[in-house]
Amino acid sequence: MTDLPAREPSRFSVEDLAGSPNRVRTERILRSVFFAAALLSVLISALIIASLARETFNFLAEVEYGNLIDEGWFPRRSQFDVLTLFIGSLIVTVVAMAVAGPLGLAAAVYLSEYAKPRVRRVLKPALEVLAGIPSVVVGVFAAYVISPNVVQRLFSEASPTNLLAAGIGVGVLTIPLVASVSEDALRSVPNSLREASYGMGARRMTTSVRVVIPAAVSGLVAALIIAVSRAIGETMVVAIAAGASGGSLRNVAPTDSGLTMTAAMAAVSPGSGSDQAKGSALAFPSLFFVGSLLFLITLSLNIVADRFVRRVRQRY
Amino acid sequence: MAAAPHALAGEVVSARIQGRRADVGGTLFKYALLGALLLTIAVLAVLLYSQVDRGSEVLTGRLGDFITSKYSSLSTRAGIKQGINGTLTIAAFVIVIAIPLGVGAAVYLEEYAQKTRLTRFIDVNIRNLAGVPSVVYGILGLAIFARALRNFTGGASVMAAGITLAVLVLPIVIITSAEAIRAVPDSIREAGFGVGATRWEVIRSHVLPYALPGILTGTVLSVARPSARPLLIVVGAKTGFFTGGDLGDLRDNFQALPSQIYQFSRLPESTWGANTAAAIVVLLVIVLAVNSAAILLRNRFEKKR
Incomplete structure (x- = not known):
């Protein structure tokens, strides 16, 4: 941090505090990976219901x-x-x-x-x-x-x-x-x-x-x-x-x-x-x-x- | 006992407070409760003993042969090698698929998610998934992994069964991991944020290491349990004699110990009873070894904290 240009405190902006773009990008990518993992459970529910429903309808359509x-x-x-x-x-x-x-x-x-x-x-x-x-x-x-x-x-x-x-x-x-x-x-x-x-x-x-x-x-x-x-x-x-x-x-x-x-x-x-x-x-x-x-x-x-x-x- | 005067006085006082009459009802109640607990454990003991006893002929006579040879229609030559291979492969699928996805989902729900409607929906959905009977997961495996995706999984294969079981344990892994992550004190996270770490850096080097023992034991317990579920029959474990079932044949016919035991149990008891019981003992040894390892691990970590 020694190579930071000497600046007056009031001249610090939000960008200076944001961290390096690499870290921010990793953060964003991982967040969406974890989000996808959480969403997967919803997909599983949908698949369960779909696989049950399809054949059940076939069964009900044909059974006497x-x-x-x-x-x-x-x-x-x-x-x-x-x-x-x-x-x-x-x-x-x-x-x-x-x-x-x-x-x-x-x-x-x-x-x-x-x-x-x-x-x-x-x-x-x-x-x-x-x-x-x-x-x-x-x-x-x-x-x-x-x-x-x-x-x-x-x-x-x-x-x-x-x-x-x-x-x-x-x-x-x-x-x-x-x-x-x-x-x-x-x-x-x-x-x-x-x-x-x-x-x-x-x-x-x-x-x-x-x-x-x-x-x-x-x-x-x-x-x-x-x-x-x-x-x-x-x-x-x-x-x-x-x-x-x-x-x-x-x-x-x-x-x-x-x-x-x-x-x-x-x-x-x-x-x-x-x-x-x-x-x-x-x-x-x-x-x-x-x-x-x-x-x-x-x-x-x-x-x-x-x-x-x-x-x-x-x-x- | 050379009781000091004040200890004696304490006993007198406590006797006065408690009253002289013996608390018969309370004592009976206590022993009735203990009896219920011990009866349950006695059933466990009888269960173990009865299977070892019934299987003793095979267990002492030809155990090595029994676990290294394939199924045969002759009860004296039949073995459970294919079942053991299938069970190990399925366990590998569960570990590779369910644990990373489950921990990832738990990290999202505990560390990232805001309290939105979507988050709440996902949360409720996971809890409901955990309560769905395994037979219904079997239907999912049959319809999706063994049929719709058969070009990828090779039909009713060990891969289809492994993915289905991974899907079955996923909600349980998410719930136990989320509990372990929730138990990490906030001060640890705040210390990380305080020195300028991003959320992921805090998770990677503080939250996950702290929560790891809890995640591991919870996961092991939950993975060992359903590795023995009826959905293998629904997905389509092979019946009777078949070639294949070797380790590494991911897209081939398969057999697993639980479904093999089920099929043994449907054969004539007089000739196949010993095989059924011996296969049960082998399965129990595997399951109990994994479970007790997890429980011991947890007790050790609990003591440390």
Whole structure:
């Protein structure tokens, strides 16, 4: 900087402060590169919607509407009773939430309100390991361990592959999700609330149940909604443990084998190794049709969950 | 315990305050919560044990053979080499595509973006993308990467699957990286600006190095998870016997461990059960090794700060 001409302070202009043109140019280029990366996510959304919509319209243009509400889900015979799949998904989701809801919430309350830091450092990673188990593994576990050792012992008439075992498997898979989202919500409750409660002489349990949980309730609801959305979208567990077959009209028995929306999609996919996609020209496009329904359902659930999460953030 | 008088007094006072009655309900509640947590972990243990037990025949008898030979219709000769190759190649695609793009997008959203409507839209969009079921990403991969772009990817190839999985993890990488970048204290940025650095210079030499451990662990955890997703079936993993599936055949037929396990599980249990379980153990060893490395790394950095 020694070669700067001696100038009076008042003669400095904005250009002198702008830095070298090279640095400014790098800055501008990189900014647009990063912007493009961020915009890419919008492109992905557009592509998802486009690839779903195109074949879905083809499917809806050609299918006989009577076949959408009759006979069950047999794509080879052009029978596409969507309600059958809804019921299957509903059964699996309800069972999964009955498992993951209580266990996940209890684990979260323990980790957030009771566990000493040392205990937490051991137990939390164990939950995270469970979260990392691939769903195909849980599917095989549900089909060959949960189904014969739990479900068929309790219900002797249960078939070897059944929706109940699949639901329990999906539940096991979503426990870590419920636990980690709820724990975040519970930990974001300010300590001053707990201290006020202790100050009034409340026990730890009273503090947890009457003060902390109500304060975090919208986060807990969000955790459950996210888990429902995950359970509906879970494919491998159901495809393996529920049989990925059946599809007889609106079966409501959880101890029978059955189909969900996701399992029906896997069954007509190119890599499934089954021949369900053969026989009817519409069997393969039904993949896109069910995919669109699934996309809309999970999207609306996620939007609702996001609202609840936002509410927790705004309050504290 | 040779208690000093004042410590004894403290105990007396605390006993007075807490009341004499034992807090039965509270203790029960505490152990019920702990029980729920331990039950969950017990399920994990049973899961691991059951698969090792079922696969022991293959794992002890012919493990080397099992991981180095290709698929065969004979259950005693079938191997998972093609599955392992496919999984490694897909992981490479995810790392090369999703991490730079994801970190770049996170940098834009956290460091550059003003609070405009467009920014908010992108933000909401990314969060919604993260919640889309993987089966739907499978449809995207099938329609776009395996069909529309088949001249580039070679159809239902490992490249198509790799790009699809990269797209699947992209929103998760963006969200975790953005969180790590947000956690960088503003004072570090202000110090950089104060000595005349441009925004990029501040990001490159201060923000990113500080956020790197968070970005890495979050990314590793999120990348290891979905490398095992059903979308491989939807995109079109090869079933049954096929040639190819070697490392480096990017535009060829492919198989990956999760889809291979799915296909094994559909074959007769009495002859193929041991193979299914052994393949699961191999997949779990890979996934758990990567995950625990990431968790250990995070715990180390958390302690340092």
